Amino acid sequence: MGTNYVFQEFDTVELAKKYGTPLYVLSEDILRDKCREVRETFLKVYPNTQAVYASKAFLTKAMCKIIEREGLGLDVVSGGELFTAREAAFPMERVIFHGNNKSFEELEMAIDFGVGRIVVDHQEEIPMIESLAKEKGKVVHCLFRITPSIEGKTHKYIMTGQKDSKFGIPLEIETLKELVEKVQKSSMLSLRGFHFHIGSQLFENHIYEGAIEIIGKLAKELKTNQGMVLEELNVGGGFGIQYRGDEKTKPLSFFTEVIMHSVERIFKEFTLPIPKIIIEPGRWIVGEAGITLYTIGAIKEIPGVRTYASVDGGFPDNPRPALYGAKYDGIIANKAEKEKTYRATIAGKCCESGDILIWDLPVPKLTAGDILAVKNTGAYNYSMANNYNKIPKPAVVLISGDQSNIIVKRETYEDLLRGEALPKHLQGKV
Missing domain, CATH: 3.20.20.10 (Alanine racemase)
Structure with a gap:
């Protein structure tokens, strides 16, 4: 499995490739x-x-x-x-x-x-x-x-x-x-x-x-x-x-x-x-049984201030840091054994300055496409997930022994609009 982060005998990078990100993984x-x-x-x-x-x-x-x-x-x-x-x-x-x-x-x-x-x-x-x-x-x-x-x-x-x-x-x-x-x-x-x-x-x-x-x-x-x-x-x-x-x-x-x-x-x-x-x-039963996988996208370095690494999730799949300052630990899954010589603040993709998952996380040199695994997210992450900014909720994968199975499907854009309706006077072209 090389230098990838392993969670319960599963290569987390392979899980991200198979099921996409963001992804809740539960053991x-x-x-x-x-x-x-x-x-x-x-x-x-x-x-x-x-x-x-x-x-x-x-x-x-x-x-x-x-x-x-x-x-x-x-x-x-x-x-x-x-x-x-x-x-x-x-x-x-x-x-x-x-x-x-x-x-x-x-x-x-x-x-x-x-x-x-x-x-x-x-x-x-x-x-x-x-x-x-x-x-x-x-x-x-x-x-x-x-x-x-x-x-x-x-x-x-x-x-x-x-x-x-x-x-x-x-x-x-x-x-x-x-x-x-x-x-x-x-x-x-x-x-x-x-x-x-x-x-x-x-x-x-x-x-x-x-x-x-x-x-x-x-x-x-x-x-x-x-x-x-x-x-x-x-x-x-x-x-x-x-x-x-x-x-x-x-x-x-x-x-x-x-x-x-x-x-x-x-x-x-x-x-x-x-x-x-x-x-x-x-929380005591389920909290440590879960991780969340993200893909890193934009990396913004502000000289003398900090480096922001943005992921493809954030507040919609984990509102706890924004709600009451919850703190998490994470690891760059595809560079798990590389020396952590940098610090990056992990930012969510929502249009909110408070959408920060982890402040000043020790990391190796980051590049877009890296996989971030946030630890101990089994409790109050999926259950508090929302659709802010019209962002679909992630899938949930259950890993059992050497098997992995989807127990909650990833939402689609169509799912987001399923309950919406247009009144007659707003239908049709102007």
Whole structure:
């Protein structure tokens, strides 16, 4: 394979030639290794636990089948994600439906499909779910999403556990007592427990202990005053991975050991039964399983300032650097072993000054046509892709052992216009 960059035994330059660029490449082997770690270090170690993949990180029908076969559940946050799971024949009893503004139609879909849990994010959802449950004659099992007023160390756009959050029910005990009582009186709703999520891309574990202590106190209060027994506690995910110059990816046990030890200590201290514990890793499972391949085009050297190397993608296939300063590492795939004596800022092709994928990347001497591989793009790249500047979305290729298969076709210009229509008064020549 010469000096080309190899990803999971695949020559990335050959992948770029075969499928074109930009190209998302996803390793099934890495995905399954991550799922195996979830089973071996969490599910098999601690009884009465469940792991649910946070599908917002990356979701296709193929991904649904991998997650199903690995024995995990699925966390969805929209009708589209739920529909994808249904089309892949994912077991609906293993689906948890989240979302801070679920529509009536989405809730109806979730109940019709028979999802395992609906996470109530605000109090107005309760009558919506109850009316649908009565109409369809189905008892709905739900969790309350609680905002624990804890801030994780991450970008403010991916913090979710602080008091001032668009997510969850604020930790106001009297309000929560009223909401619990409403559900307890309903014959169509079954409140199984609580959910919280502190934030994404976290590298600290002690904050989970603080959140669990808050939930433990709440559970004690509700059991004493209303007889509610907390059966399930969903502690979310948010486990960070390494990108460029960040902290190293932690093993899952770095987080789960603290979570489980905290649950055992705190619930025993409050003389409460230990609830079922649910985790929702997303990025941690898929982030390092993916790379993105680009072809370098224009190279602009500004003497004494910097060199810009533009690629055939950018903001439309990876908006994270522009949205919240996400940092990535990359390598010139066809010159992988050459000395990196230069620095280049990798620019996207969109008409936006902020469309920069990587600042000052160490590289060898660049020429147009070189292939750039950006590492650890499995999470929140394909799932956040857009068509800004009318740029088609890339294909997604799944590599499995020595096989490669397209799991999402590359969009065409015709695809971009598929939903458009011309009113009659604008049709024809002027």
